[in-house]
Amino acid sequence: MSTIADHTVIQEQEQPIQTTFNIQEIQDLLPHRYPFALVDRIVDYVPGQKAVGIKNVTMNEPFFQGHIPKMPLMPGVLIVESMAQVGGIILVLLPGMRGKFFAFAGIDKVRFRRRVIPGDQLVMTVELLSFKMNRIAKMQGSGYVDDQLVVQGEMIFSLFE
Numbered sequence: 001m002s003t004i005a006d007h008t009v010i011q012e013q014e015q016p017i018q019t020t021f022n023i024q025e026i027q028d029l030l031p032h033r034y035p036f037a038l039v040d041r042i043v044d045y046v047p048g049q050k051a052v053g054i055k056n057v058t059m060n061e062p063f064f065q066g067h068i069p070k071m072p073l074m075p076g077v078l079i080v081e082s083m084a085q086v087g088g089i090i091l092v093l094l095p096g097m098r099g100k101f102f103a104f105a106g107i108d109k110v111r112f113r114r115r116v117i118p119g120d121q122l123v124m125t126v127e128l129l130s131f132k133m134n135r136i137a138k139m140q141g142s143g144y145v146d147d148q149l150v151v152q153g154e155m156i157f158s159l160f161e
Helices: 023-029 076-092
Strands: 041-046 050-056 101-112 121-132 136-145 148-160
Touching (some): 076 148
Antiparallel strands (some): 050 121, 101 148, 121 136
16 A cells, blocks of 8 residues: 555555466567477466466477377477476566576486377476575476376476576
8 A cells, every 4th residue: 555645545456466378478488489389378377386387289299200100209308398398487487587597407206107199288287396596496297188197207497597
């Protein structure tokens, strides 16, 4: 609240928290572009805590030409990269971090439970576990297709300057 000269109290309006992001908004936040932009939409975002993102997997993905002919599979490394990009949204929206780039610095305890194929919708939830010295972040991620666990693991990020 604030007061003006005649002591009338004016209620300040709080900005609503944005909880979803379309592809254009994601591209405003992350530097990744085709063919390496691997998040199509953020469907849930809780500031400083978590984000849920979607990757719609289609046969038009360039990696399916060589991985694997006659049995196309989304490479595990790109599944993890998709989760990392969801994590990147959390990081660049932390106070003072907009416009900064966090490099993927490590992965731990990653397990793949099922394959991801054309036509699947990969739904990824990433939670911020820690953020130290405004430089190093640790996150827990999981990905699902049709409510079945596909991947889970921990990711480390480092501010890249």
